[in-house]
Amino acid sequence: MTADIQPIRTAAETALAEAFARFKQPLPAGEIARRDAAFAEFHKAGLPHRRVEEWKYTDLRAAMREAKPLAEPNSAAVVAMAKTAIAQFGSLGAARAVIVNGQYVQDLAQAADGVEITPLAAALTESSDLLASLGQSGAPASNTAVALNNAFASDGVLVRMSSRTKTTLHLALHQEGDHASYTRIVVAVDAGAEVELIETHTGSGAHQTNTMVEILVGEGARVAHYKLQDESRETLHLATLAAKLEGGVNFSSTALTKGANLARQQIFLTFAGEHSEAVLGGVSLAGARRHLDTTLFVDHAVPNCASRERYKTVLTDDARGVFQGKILVRRDAQKTDGQMKSDALLLSESAEMDLKPELEIYADDVVCAHGATAGAIDDELLFYLMARGIPRAEAETLMITAFAGEVFEGIENDAVRDIFVASAQNWLSNRG
Amino acid sequence: MLEIKNLHASVEDNEILKGLDLVIKPGEVHAIMGPNGSGKSTLSYVLAGKEDYEVTEGSATLDGEDLFELEADERAAKGLFLAFQYPLEIPGVATMTFLKAALNAQRRARGEGELSTPEFMKQVREKADGLGISTEMLKRALNVGFSGGEKKRNEILQMALLEPKYCILDETDSGLDIDALKIVAEGVNALRAKDRGFLVITHYQRLLDHIVPDIVHVMSKGRIVRTGGPELAHELEAKGYADYVGAAA
Numbered sequence A: 001m002t003a004d005i006q007p008i009r010t011a012a013e014t015a016l017a018e019a020f021a022r023f024k025q026p027l028p029a030g031e032i033a034r035r036d037a038a039f040a041e042f043h044k045a046g047l048p049h050r051r052v053e054e055w056k057y058t059d060l061r062a063a064m065r066e067a068k069p070l071a072e073p074n075s076a077a078v079v080a081m082a083k084t085a086i087a088q089f090g091s092l093g094a095a096r097a098v099i100v101n102g103q104y105v106q107d108l109a110q111a112a113d114g115v116e117i118t119p120l121a122a123a124l125t126e127s128s129d130l131l132a133s134l135g136q137s138g139a140p141a142s143n144t145a146v147a148l149n150n151a152f153a154s155d156g157v158l159v160r161m162s163s164r165t166k167t168t169l170h171l172a173l174h175q176e177g178d179h180a181s182y183t184r185i186v187v188a189v190d191a192g193a194e195v196e197l198i199e200t201h202t203g204s205g206a207h208q209t210n211t212m213v214e215i216l217v218g219e220g221a222r223v224a225h226y227k228l229q230d231e232s233r234e235t236l237h238l239a240t241l242a243a244k245l246e247g248g249v250n251f252s253s254t255a256l257t258k259g260a261n262l263a264r265q266q267i268f269l270t271f272a273g274e275h276s277e278a279v280l281g282g283v284s285l286a287g288a289r290r291h292l293d294t295t296l297f298v299d300h301a302v303p304n305c306a307s308r309e310r311y312k313t314v315l316t317d318d319a320r321g322v323f324q325g326k327i328l329v330r331r332d333a334q335k336t337d338g339q340m341k342s343d344a345l346l347l348s349e350s351a352e353m354d355l356k357p358e359l360e361i362y363a364d365d366v367v368c369a370h371g372a373t374a375g376a377i378d379d380e381l382l383f384y385l386m387a388r389g390i391p392r393a394e395a396e397t398l399m400i401t402a403f404a405g406e407v408f409e410g411i412e413n414d415a416v417r418d419i420f421v422a423s424a425q426n427w428l429s430n431r432g
Numbered sequence B: 001m002l003e004i005k006n007l008h009a010s011v012e013d014n015e016i017l018k019g020l021d022l023v024i025k026p027g028e029v030h031a032i033m034g035p036n037g038s039g040k041s042t043l044s045y046v047l048a049g050k051e052d053y054e055v056t057e058g059s060a061t062l063d064g065e066d067l068f069e070l071e072a073d074e075r076a077a078k079g080l081f082l083a084f085q086y087p088l089e090i091p092g093v094a095t096m097t098f099l100k101a102a103l104n105a106q107r108r109a110r111g112e113g114e115l116s117t118p119e120f121m122k123q124v125r126e127k128a129d130g131l132g133i134s135t136e137m138l139k140r141a142l143n144v145g146f147s148g149g150e151k152k153r154n155e156i157l158q159m160a161l162l163e164p165k166y167c168i169l170d171e172t173d174s175g176l177d178i179d180a181l182k183i184v185a186e187g188v189n190a191l192r193a194k195d196r197g198f199l200v201i202t203h204y205q206r207l208l209d210h211i212v213p214d215i216v217h218v219m220s221k222g223r224i225v226r227t228g229g230p231e232l233a234h235e236l237e238a239k240g241y242a243d244y245v246g247a248a249a
Helices: A011-024 A029-045 A076-087 A120-125 A129-133 A144-152 A379-386 A392-408 A414-430 B040-048 B072-078 B095-109 B117-130 B135-139 B148-162 B178-191 B206-210 B231-239
Strands: A095-100 A115-119 A156-161 A167-176 A180-189 A194-204 A208-217 A222-229 A236-245 A250-257 A262-271 A277-286 A291-300 A306-315 A320-329 A337-346 A352-361 A367-375 B002-011 B014-024 B029-033 B054-062 B080-083 B090-094 B166-170 B197-202 B215-220 B223-228
Touching (some): A011 A144, A076 A095, A115 A120, A120 A129, A144 A208, A167 A180, A194 A208, A222 A262, A250 A414, A277 A320, A277 A392, A277 A414, A291 A306, A306 A392, A379 A392, A392 B095, B014 B040, B095 B135, B095 B148, B215 B231, B223 B231
Parallel strands (some): A156 A180, A222 A250, A291 A320, A306 A337, B029 B215, B080 B166
Antiparallel strands (some): A115 A156
């Protein structure tokens, strides 16, 4: 006789299951099957906790006591608030896609040559062929955030970018209210195209967001991706960036993370073609009792590729930072050049940084290295600045700016760099 | 007047300064010479306000104001300047940014207005030219990748720009070849003025051939053990410090 083992479900898990049952009802049959499979991936293990290695430092089960209800359709007032918030960025790119509370807003979109934007909701209704591009970027379907996004994301955008002259797409995501929202973005970059993707996250309220951005980069293309995460300080922000690079690609992704009560940014990068280069970098800034996690997985699956990972975290008060970075070099990936570095600056006694850099190498002719540091502001440097008349707080700010600046210096887009620097300065002036 | 009376200072319960007295009047250039470990650098750090040192006895005043009541930045704004023996490298902070932050912080502290960027640039350019410091160097991160000579010239540039009342030069000659030494010494000599005092700390006499002091002190085991004119430096160069190593015991 066998007995069904029913694990005890947390309130949040139960609420997610109930929300999912309601959510899937109006979907087409084929779509229901796909989403059932995704939800099953999540439901198997439920919300991960600290005994699950990948989530050891970010205990999602503890952090997510409740599951917020799915966002209602946007009111005109919500869209107006989003419009105002997004206006702060000015005109960042030729093209713009705006997603408010997980819903694509056609009225705020801006079109440009070489950028085809299809709202995901429309693609689902029409069972478009474009849906085949979902889930092709190498993000593991079993990952909790990915599984939930696969199950719940019913809107977002599917983008195709083909221009050979640099074209910029601003992906503006905004949240208003105390809800849960899921957004899926897939960007397919044609061979030889040159694009910039600027992802901004703003909002107010105590919401739970789950965003997944998939970037499929064609042969020889150049892609610079930027992400500013400046969500409300009350939110739970789960985000996945998955990029799959064909050969001869030049890819970069730079993030400034300063919003959310708890944020987990996952990056899955796969080298699928030879002679590609990727540079990943980020600055995370947190105070109070906030928690910022950057977890990345770089898969060198083919030979002759190079990756650079450079992350900086600044923590104060009781904030906690997490960096988990893994570079996998598969057996065939000879001549891989992988360098990963993560440094943290702790401004208070009670801030905590957990650093877990890993190299897993099966090829024998590679150059790989990783380094991680966590420390306080150097007293000797501080004294040098103060001995020149610079007061302590200003001297600290100069040093923190310099610490983070190394990542910002690599930003080629001046407007983006200005926004990142100003946004970081803004954090430094109150260190929240 | 920079007045130091019976100064005792310790680091980690280890007494380094053991009753040091020294008075520097405006316009005077004093040199302190002494063997390694006599406490010369400690004196400069204690005066500048480094936190690792504990003053256990005595006083130091700048124009009557108690230095030990002030933070390092406040001392600087009152007109005290320490040229570091080993200027620190600060990656990510452009030299120009640093100079401007320092000058404007001091001006604010003294209730003077901040300089506009063009005014500031003009001042820096004038002073940098005299020291052979290029615009390109000013754009580089502070002291990062600078040679020993460039770092020391950069210290003198800061001194020239900040126009302090009292300058302490901590072994400014260390690590310099003779050409660099001359440039640095000329930079210092150009700043000699009736209303400015200098304390030149050095192990070797050669710096004092270029920056000729009014008064030379010999320091040993945390105290001034002998005071004389410039000729004292030559005597020390000839005879070494052997006489002083055991002197203050």
